[in-house]
Amino acid sequence: MATTRTSGADDFVRVFRPYRGRHTIQINEKQASLFGDQPDHPWICIHGRLNNRLIASAIAGTTVVGYFSPTSRTTLAVDVDQHDGSAWIDSRPSQRLVAKYRQVTCRLGEPSAVVRSPRGLHVYWVLSCRIPDLQLVRLARARLDGLHVEVRPTHNSSLRIPARNAYLDAVSLVPTTVNLQELALIHPSTLFDDEWLPSATREALRNRDLRPRSTQDSVAIERVEDSVTPIHAGNSNAALNRLIPVYKRRRLSVDDAIERLVLLLERSPDYLGELKQRRDRLVQRLESYYRRPASEFVPEPDDLQPEVFEEAIVADLVRISPFGVQRNEPIRRFLRCLLTWLNWHDSIGRDAARTTWMDSVYPYYRKNRREGFYPLPSSKLRQWNDRYNQLMDWLQHVEFLAPAPYPYVPVQGVCKYYDVNRALFGVEHAYQPLLADRQAA
Numbered sequence: 001m002a003t004t005r006t007s008g009a010d011d012f013v014r015v016f017r018p019y020r021g022r023h024t025i026q027i028n029e030k031q032a033s034l035f036g037d038q039p040d041h042p043w044i045c046i047h048g049r050l051n052n053r054l055i056a057s058a059i060a061g062t063t064v065v066g067y068f069s070p071t072s073r074t075t076l077a078v079d080v081d082q083h084d085g086s087a088w089i090d091s092r093p094s095q096r097l098v099a100k101y102r103q104v105t106c107r108l109g110e111p112s113a114v115v116r117s118p119r120g121l122h123v124y125w126v127l128s129c130r131i132p133d134l135q136l137v138r139l140a141r142a143r144l145d146g147l148h149v150e151v152r153p154t155h156n157s158s159l160r161i162p163a164r165n166a167y168l169d170a171v172s173l174v175p176t177t178v179n180l181q182e183l184a185l186i187h188p189s190t191l192f193d194d195e196w197l198p199s200a201t202r203e204a205l206r207n208r209d210l211r212p213r214s215t216q217d218s219v220a221i222e223r224v225e226d227s228v229t230p231i232h233a234g235n236s237n238a239a240l241n242r243l244i245p246v247y248k249r250r251r252l253s254v255d256d257a258i259e260r261l262v263l264l265l266e267r268s269p270d271y272l273g274e275l276k277q278r279r280d281r282l283v284q285r286l287e288s289y290y291r292r293p294a295s296e297f298v299p300e301p302d303d304l305q306p307e308v309f310e311e312a313i314v315a316d317l318v319r320i321s322p323f324g325v326q327r328n329e330p331i332r333r334f335l336r337c338l339l340t341w342l343n344w345h346d347s348i349g350r351d352a353a354r355t356t357w358m359d360s361v362y363p364y365y366r367k368n369r370r371e372g373f374y375p376l377p378s379s380k381l382r383q384w385n386d387r388y389n390q391l392m393d394w395l396q397h398v399e400f401l402a403p404a405p406y407p408y409v410p411v412q413g414v415c416k417y418y419d420v421n422r423a424l425f426g427v428e429h430a431y432q433p434l435l436a437d438r439q440a441a
Contacts, residue, residue, distance in 0.1 A: 066158030
């Protein structure tokens with residue numbers, strides 16, 4: 001009997017592969033009364049297992065449950081909504097909703113499944129191979145740029161589990177029944193051409209002047225976020241006024257800022273306002289804040305922390321440099337870029353989704369980072385200093401860097417990895433023997 005009740009859940013898990021560590025639930029009218037004067041049917045985040053019984057209840061339509069995506073997945077979904085309440089007219093999709101749906105399918109191709117939602121449509125493409133969540137979301141957002149739709153679920157934002165009677169025909173948009181195991185599998189190249197390939201991503205990264213976000217950036221952002229969390233009813237404006245300047249100065253995009261705010265709202269169970277219930281309002285607020293001139297924002301002391309220890313490392317290394325004094329400033333710039341790059345990879349290691357994405361783009365990334373090695377691609381080193389080969393030889397000679405014992409295979413995206421001995425520098429006594437050796441020579 002239990003197998004019958006959860007058979008639909010088994011199919012859903014096999015096809016959609018939801019993240020099982022947490023989920024969201026839309027509370028009913030009776031439960032909503034416990035939360036006071038709040039928007040109708042608010043959602044709450046449950047940091048507990050999304051089990052098959054709960055999934056089966058959602059499929060049957062007795063519970064409204066939202067699921068998150070894992071860090072790597074085989075399903076893309078797009079939330080096509082009409083938030084003004086005009087999505088459905090006498091159980092038929094409005095012309096505006098149909099037009100928006102056609103725009104989405106024109107850019108991404110015919111979907112595997114379409115599901116009716118209270119405010120519009122949820123459109124699914126079941127992929128024939130896994131793609132990291134971050135990469136899939138970025139590719140889809142780029143293809144859908146300019147359309148007022150959302151790529152959901154992600155690792156940070158949920159989407160409701162489709163009820164059994166909510167599926168629609170992808171062409172006529174009339175109700176239909178589906179067998180999840182028979183949904184059409186779509187190759188990623190159908191949606192994104194060759195842009196989804198790791199080699200294409202590596203080439204794009206090589207051709208962009210990326211400014212990696214350092215650990216200092218991450219720590220500063222998290223410190224400010226912790227200071228305003230949890231968000232309560234009545235203080236959401238104050239929280240945004242505190243957070244958005246930090247996000248802007250730390251070079252977060254609007255999309256990245258939205259994802260971080262979604263997580264903060266999930267960590268704020270007492271807040272049930274429109275920013276949590278209506279993502280379109282959150283997006284509007286964020287875009288409005290980002291359009292304001294920078295002069296309107298006043299820096300906060302918590303966001304201005306000097307990198308004292310790293311500057312000490314730079315000073316120590318420059319002091320034992322074998323090169324002429326005229327190269328001291330270029331060497332300082334190179335070392336600062338190098339340390340920022342290392343810090344960025346440290347921050348990636350604390351984020352499962354970003355680690356999965358990097359591991360797909362750069363083979364053996366996860367394994368090498370676990371062993372303490374950092375990737376140092378020549379394309380980056382060349383950006384920091386044209387004579388980087390001389391500097392790398394010197395940094396290995398003074399034992400600041402040590403190459404990893406793994407082959408260099410650039411065709412496959414495998415760059416050189418290095419161990420970094422930061423503890424040897426930045427403390428006065430550590431570099432004294434090296435300085436003495438140089439003076440003796």
